[in-house]
Amino acid sequence: MSAIVVFDIDGVIRDVGNSYRRALADTVSKFTNDAYRPTAVEIDMLKNEGIWNNDWEASQELIYRYFESQGQTRSQLNLDYDKIVAYFQTKYRGTDPVNWNGYICDEPILASLEYFDALTAANIPWGFFSGATRGSASYILERRLGLTAPVLVAMEDAPGKPDPHGLFMAVAKLGQQYEQTERLPIVYVGDTVADMHTVINARSQQPNRQAIAVGVLPPHILAQASQIDSYRQNLIQAGASVVLDRIGELTPDLITSVQGIGIKPA
Template sequence: MTQQSQLLVSAIVVFDIDGVVRDVGGSYRRAIADTVEYFTQDAYRPSLADIDVLKSEGVWNNDWEASQELIYRYFEAQGQQRNSLALDYAKIVAFFQSRYRGSDPDNWTGYICNEPLLLNSSYLNELSHAGIAWGFFSGATRGSANYVLEKRLGLQSPVLVAMEDAPSKPDPTGLMATVQQLTSDILDNSTPVLYVGDTVADMYTVKKARSLDPSRMWIGVGVLPPHVQESLQRRNAYAETLKIAGAKVIFDSVQELTPTEIQKLV
């Protein structure tokens, strides 16, 4: 029985991808640092903590825009006005992609090839067998998302709303579109939804979905990305940030969100 064929489900789980399904500390975050370093002429390379501080503002889900913003802020700290800077966003995107995907658009050789996976397909099968529908809503490009979901995890045409399909988080349009796809064959249209993410923007997305559709239970589930778990102080600070942003529960690993834990939440 597939997730699409189930007519009665106990819950719907929508997963973010970056920091939840795959560890992007050495890929997306590294590409941000490379890009900022390049466009500041090697004067500034943001640390993972610097990037987390920016992300904690809840509006920098798009890593191309995050890179540009860090570049702007560096030059502003040097006394320059951003409207006097001749930054070319297209060139920022192209440089970022050359690091993340690699220089060959048809044969990816960049940082994406070495991203550790944070869940496996058997975990998703457990959810399906427990009557839990699941899908993905991510700010990653569709190509990048499908690379990990289909090529790495071996999923067959999973429900996915990616960067090209919806406005950037915390706009809830993409989350609600994912849920709509997952509920097309579900009899009960009030089935609780859990959105699993690792950033403030993810938790804000849940809040906004709740305000638009208060008839359904919307639950924010926080997952701590691996790079913040390297010290207890950093882990606890990051967890507190997610709680303040609206996470109902926080896990060190996405696979700790078992069918039993899901039932407790709903």
């Protein structure tokens, strides 16, 4: 074994440009009385601050910032976070709590079952650490992608990124399935500044364990050529050793030569 690989889900395994991000924009629009709907660029700008991995909290923050731009203070607004979350979920999961009928149902999948089979065949332990809820993450990984009970640390299990506790939890779970993983490098694959900062924080908390951040460009960025270079540079500046266009480029051979991806590009 050459490394343990842990994947983020949103923007890496599934395209959330027209689901999570759409629900975020819908929610901000709803709670600003349709006065403000954030653009994809504005959402990226917020995400690039590195602390808004949770889209419920990101929605609330953009609502606050809109009203602050109109001269109101946060204490005047008295926003109800639970109502923000509930509305967001009616858009993302849908209105039927049992048979989901929201935006999640149409999320394009960015990886394949064969990709993970190839990692397993190469004796590479792999799992997931995501800020998504366990229900949402399991829906994508098991029902849509076809994985069987993969190692998963979700929102309910650990503090949000960039806290690395959830990453360590995923690594520990994989260590229970594979022998002699204690000294293997950790590769974390994500698409946001918060994901890269998670690896930086992991290094500071466990300095004797090599941790490598691999960035992946999310589909909404790949669709806008003018933003690719700046988004790539943001991830590199945040700690990515390499930034790939899509998850499939992180092949078993590249992972096996883990020292190669552990070196920052010039």
